Amino acid sequence: MTRRIEGEARRAVIRAQEQARRFGQHFIGCEHLLYGVAGADDAVGGILRARGVTPERVDEQLAALVRRSRSAAARQRDLDGEALDTIGVDLDAVRARVEQAFGPGSLDRAGAARSSRAKRDVTGHLRVTRQARACLKRSIRAAEARPDGRPDTAELALVLLDVRASAARSILATLGVSAPELSAEISGAL
Amino acid sequence: MESTLEIAEGAASQDPDVGLRAVAALRELAERLEVLQIENARRLGWSWQEIADRLGVTKQTVHRKHGPRIGRRS
Incomplete structure (x- = not known):
């Protein structure tokens, strides 16, 4: 075109x-x-x-x-606990269980792994x-x-x-x- | 602890700003759990096909999305 x-x-x-x-x-x-x-x-x-x-x-x-x-993307990266709360999902409870299984900081690490994929040149x-x-x-x-x-x-x-x-x-x-x-x-x- | 009524109000929020933010946050949370679970499954020797079956997607989809980062079974 x-x-x-x-x-x-x-x-x-x-x-x-x-x-x-x-x-x-x-x-x-x-x-x-x-x-x-x-x-x-x-x-x-x-x-x-x-x-x-x-x-x-x-x-x-x-x-x-x-x-x-x-800033909208950053809000997503930070995991919006407040938004999850409005549908009855307790982020702190989810985080506690995930970290119990996969180690401290694992939920944040998974987020970082995802965003590095999005940030290609x-x-x-x-x-x-x-x-x-x-x-x-x-x-x-x-x-x-x-x-x-x-x-x-x-x-x-x-x-x-x-x-x-x-x-x-x-x-x-x-x-x-x-x-x-x-x-x-x-x-x-x- | 929120009452059941309060939770139901949130889930059925008519305010798009509240509702859409909840959807985005839930999606991000699901994506992260997917990353952790797939890494773990690969570490335990699961094949891409076995992982895809549980996720209800094709092997190609899961491999395209996670293959480059996770790589081959160790």
Whole structure:
């Protein structure tokens, strides 16, 4: 699919991938694509940055997203005794029995063994989330009307601005940017 | 000790935040018990097939998940 994306739009997708990797993420989402187009060396990138959607500011929001999901993962790693208690499972009792059988600290050791498996280096091709894939497909379709038929950063940006309930949209909202206004400006500049 | 009623309320919690956290915690707990039990079984010389039978999964599944860490029978 990405073979049909060339030029600055392709570089935007590559920047998105590099950014995901930098955060140790195994996927490319709309939020990474937004980072990618924000850094575009063309008119569309210029409009985004003039409106405050700069790579630096998107990067800050990406970091915040990662922090939030990491703290959820950490909560899981720590074994949430409080949550288990709500379904009538007494973690202290389970821990006591497990450690009796497998030794002191065995339940925590099993958790560490599991998380080291999850922390493999992020290499090779990253998975593209369903929503990001849909965005790329839509931008390719939108570009079919163009003479060259290749999506530009404009198509990609417009699709990202249009998708509701995406991480990209919530980043824009946090930055205080109106997606419809930004779309209108980009469409007007085409 | 919580009353039976209180436990039942927790288990049937209508608050997704409470309910989903409980599911995640229970899953993590089950995964850790699986790690400990499989390590132990392998130490005692159980085959991947025997382990998979007890867990109700295929041998491939259990080996793919735990094989790289636990390795061959010692």
